[in-house]
Amino acid sequence: MGLYVPSSRLAFMSGFPQESGNVFLLSQSGANAGEIVGGLAGRGVRFSKAVSYGNGADLKAHDFLDYATADPESDIVAAYIEGVQDGRAFFDALKRCAKVKRVIILKGGRTASGSHAAHSHTGSLAGSIEVFDAACRQAGAMRAETMDELHDLVVAAATNTRHVTGRGVALVGGAGGGFAVLSADAIDREGLTVPKLDKAAVDKMREYIPVAGSSVNNPIDAFPPEDRLDEMLRTVATANGIDMVFMSPMTGWPPRPPQKSDPEDPGTSSDRGQKLAEKAAVQMKSLADDTNTPVVGLLRTGRMAQMMGFDNDAMSEAAYRAGIGMFSSTARAARTVSRMIEWKGYREGLPDIFGDDDSESSSEVPS
Amino acid sequence: MGLYVPSSRLAFMSGFPQESGNVFLLSQSGANAGEIVGGLAGRGVRFSKAVSYGNGADLKAHDFLDYATADPESDIVAAYIEGVQDGRAFFDALKRCAKVKRVIILKGGRTASGSHAAHSHTGSLAGSIEVFDAACRQAGAMRAETMDELHDLVVAAATNTRHVTGRGVALVGGAGGGFAVLSADAIDREGLTVPKLDKAAVDKMREYIPVAGSSVNNPIDAFPPEDRLDEMLRTVATANGIDMVFMSPMTGWPPRPPQKSDPEDPGTSSDRGQKLAEKAAVQMKSLADDTNTPVVGLLRTGRMAQMMGFDNDAMSEAAYRAGIGMFSSTARAARTVSRMIEWKGYREGLPDIFGDDDSESSSEVPS
Numbered sequence: 001m002g003l004y005v006p007s008s009r010l011a012f013m014s015g016f017p018q019e020s021g022n023v024f025l026l027s028q029s030g031a032n033a034g035e036i037v038g039g040l041a042g043r044g045v046r047f048s049k050a051v052s053y054g055n056g057a058d059l060k061a062h063d064f065l066d067y068a069t070a071d072p073e074s075d076i077v078a079a080y081i082e083g084v085q086d087g088r089a090f091f092d093a094l095k096r097c098a099k100v101k102r103v104i105i106l107k108g109g110r111t112a113s114g115s116h117a118a119h120s121h122t123g124s125l126a127g128s129i130e131v132f133d134a135a136c137r138q139a140g141a142m143r144a145e146t147m148d149e150l151h152d153l154v155v156a157a158a159t160n161t162r163h164v165t166g167r168g169v170a171l172v173g174g175a176g177g178g179f180a181v182l183s184a185d186a187i188d189r190e191g192l193t194v195p196k197l198d199k200a201a202v203d204k205m206r207e208y209i210p211v212a213g214s215s216v217n218n219p220i221d222a223f224p225p226e227d228r229l230d231e232m233l234r235t236v237a238t239a240n241g242i243d244m245v246f247m248s249p250m251t252g253w254p255p256r257p258p259q260k261s262d263p264e265d266p267g268t269s270s271d272r273g274q275k276l277a278e279k280a281a282v283q284m285k286s287l288a289d290d291t292n293t294p295v296v297g298l299l300r301t302g303r304m305a306q307m308m309g310f311d312n313d314a315m316s317e318a319a320y321r322a323g324i325g326m327f328s329s330t331a332r333a334a335r336t337v338s339r340m341i342e343w344k345g346y347r348e349g350l351p352d353i354f355g356d357d358d359s360e361s362s363s364e365v366p367s
Numbered sequence: 368m369g370l371y372v373p374s375s376r377l378a379f380m381s382g383f384p385q386e387s388g389n390v391f392l393l394s395q396s397g398a399n400a401g402e403i404v405g406g407l408a409g410r411g412v413r414f415s416k417a418v419s420y421g422n423g424a425d426l427k428a429h430d431f432l433d434y435a436t437a438d439p440e441s442d443i444v445a446a447y448i449e450g451v452q453d454g455r456a457f458f459d460a461l462k463r464c465a466k467v468k469r470v471i472i473l474k475g476g477r478t479a480s481g482s483h484a485a486h487s488h489t490g491s492l493a494g495s496i497e498v499f500d501a502a503c504r505q506a507g508a509m510r511a512e513t514m515d516e517l518h519d520l521v522v523a524a525a526t527n528t529r530h531v532t533g534r535g536v537a538l539v540g541g542a543g544g545g546f547a548v549l550s551a552d553a554i555d556r557e558g559l560t561v562p563k564l565d566k567a568a569v570d571k572m573r574e575y576i577p578v579a580g581s582s583v584n585n586p587i588d589a590f591p592p593e594d595r596l597d598e599m600l601r602t603v604a605t606a607n608g609i610d611m612v613f614m615s616p617m618t619g620w621p622p623r624p625p626q627k628s629d630p631e632d633p634g635t636s637s638d639r640g641q642k643l644a645e646k647a648a649v650q651m652k653s654l655a656d657d658t659n660t661p662v663v664g665l666l667r668t669g670r671m672a673q674m675m676g677f678d679n680d681a682m683s684e685a686a687y688r689a690g691i692g693m694f695s696s697t698a699r700a701a702r703t704v705s706r707m708i709e710w711k712g713y714r715e716g717l718p719d720i721f722g723d724d725d726s727e728s729s730s731e732v733p734s
Contacts, residue, residue: 031545032545038670110552182475217487
């Protein structure tokens with residue numbers, strides 16, 4: 001379907017952001033390119049260029065990878081690929097690219113049914129999915145298995161989610177014991193853990209959090225006085241065994257629905273959503289900055305989001321701009337982190353591309 | 368948190384539907400009960416009663432199961448359970464209930480991290496998850512592993528998705544080759560297949576569908592003339608090896624964005640969303656009725672939904688009222704169907720509770 005280059009005011013679909021960013025996209029499907037640009041734009045991600053190149057009759061995947069490798073505007077490279085015509089050229093280009101950029105590839109046609117569909121769509125031949133996966137691993141590129149995973153991994157690669165090193169999760173702000181239980185299950189299922197906090201951390205929190213109706217021993221399902229909230233978050237984020245904080249924003253504490261008569265909040269509900277989004281972004285970013293512990297944001301959906309007056313699009317975007325990734329469920333956040341750790345594992349010996357340029361406006365090539 | 372009984376105008380949260388339905392809910396978490404009632408209400412589901420019973424200090428899970436078993440207003444029983452105090456009483460009540468109702472259970476605390484969280488929340492002791500799962504299987508109740516699965520399985524149990532018997536999927540209406548490829552992958556991954564259609568079916572469709580730019584050999588990514596659309600859908604649904612149709616609604620054909628100047632569509636975008644929802648519901652229901660092949664609805668999200676002017680809430684609700692389940696992704700639809708088939712497999716020898724009362728207003732006990 002062509003090119004999307006916001007800096008040249010070029011787009012192949014209406015409604016794409018006019019603002020540039022640091023993500024380069026190559027896609028063999030125009031509709032999927034639309035889903036990727038459109039879906040990620042709603043989460044704050046901006047693109048340097050996107051190429052929808054179909055069956056690659058002229059330029060091919062390796063040509064676009066070489067372009068992205070040399071492109072100073074692109075730090076992250078996302079790809080939707082159904083088939084590769086010249087395997088060696090692709091692998092070599094992928095190696096060059098993944099050495100200096102964070103590369104995330106979604107391969108369509110991984111299964112028998114999917115590869116039959118891909119053949120009808122772009123004439124792509126299946127090839128061995130094992131060989132493709134091994135090539136990605138060896139090059140140091142990351143694989144996504146679904147469209148949702150591709151979206152989540154781009155957000156993770158662009159935010160401080162990528163700095164996660166261990167597997168210990170502190171789970172905070174769930175506002176609901178049942179939510180905390182299911183979240184802990186989801187975290188565990190993806191190979192992460194929700195470790196008990198050390199006694200020092202628990203004792204410190206118990207000074208201002210009553211025992212009745214609260215749990216402070218991870219998951220943290222507790223209502224501290226508002227002036228102790230920051231302190232509580234920092235205690236949790238720096239406790240022994242905690243490698244990251246999974247948190248849904250604790251704005252408006254205790255959680256309560258928007259009040260029309262509230263003198264501090266006279267705005268419309270969309271004003272309020274925007275205000276809460278900015279408050280949440282500051283809360284999560286300052287926690288991450290102060291403690292050097294990555295903070296992974298969890299959106300609340302459905303009723304809870306409504307009750308709290310959250311605008312999830314605004315919240316995702318504000319957090320992203322502050323360098324914090326937000327995910328639509330605990331399961332998706334946990335899976336993303338787990339893939340990220342796996343990715344780092346197989347980049348052993350390759351340059352560190354996980355540097356500190358958390359802002360989406362960065363246009364430096366990571367060194 | 369108490370009781371929700373719409374027929375008695377009793378509710379423990381604001382915003383629950385006032386209308387009654389045929390789903391009974393018991394939940395050990397008030398927040399999760401809110402997510403279940405609120406989330407499913409948005410998909411058209413209505414409840415007979417919901418009970419949020421916490422740690423079960425007085426009445427326990429088996430008491431509520433016995434109530435549901437005898438309740439003529441409840442055909443489907445959904446449960447969120449963290450722990451069971453009297454295993455034998457629970458198992459016996461579950462057996463009685465699952466004999467005559469479609470029972471779907473989400474157990475919180477399935478993992479080490481989750482069971483620790485459940486202990487903090489409702490004082491529930493872990494017990495063996497294997498024993499719990501075996502009890503469900505033996506009783507003929509269905510297990511959900513996540514909140515999303517619980518939602519999807521309730522929708523499936525209440526609509527014609529539950530009539531699926533085989534594993535062959537016809538995939539139609541994707542409007543996008545890349546979407547079709549990833550959908551086929553998702554279907555395959557869940558143990559279903561996207562079989563090639565027989566030559567007779569393909570030849571019939573090729574009479575009015577040009578070869579260029581289209582695929583009719585499953586996935587069906589094709590644009591027939593509008594007056595042949597119904598015929599095409601019926602050819603696909605009755606082809607050899609096809610046990611169900613996965614389709615995203617083919618309203619407004621070819622797909623195009625809302626037109627302000629369109630004389631046939633002068634309404635606001637929400638009027639249009641509602642109109643398309645009703646059209647889609649009729650399209651899917653008549654296809655299922657005419658061919659006796661279950662039709663499973665796929666929502667489009669993001670840009671594609673926007674471009675087509677779809678209102679997903681309206682579409683889910685209208686389809687549900689017509690007895691058609693809609694799912695937010697192909698992966699979720701495929702997983703749901705796969706669990707449904709598994710469920711039927713272990714109900715061998717138990718009464719058939721998958722009868723034909725597809726309307727959510729039904730209050731008959733299935734015989």
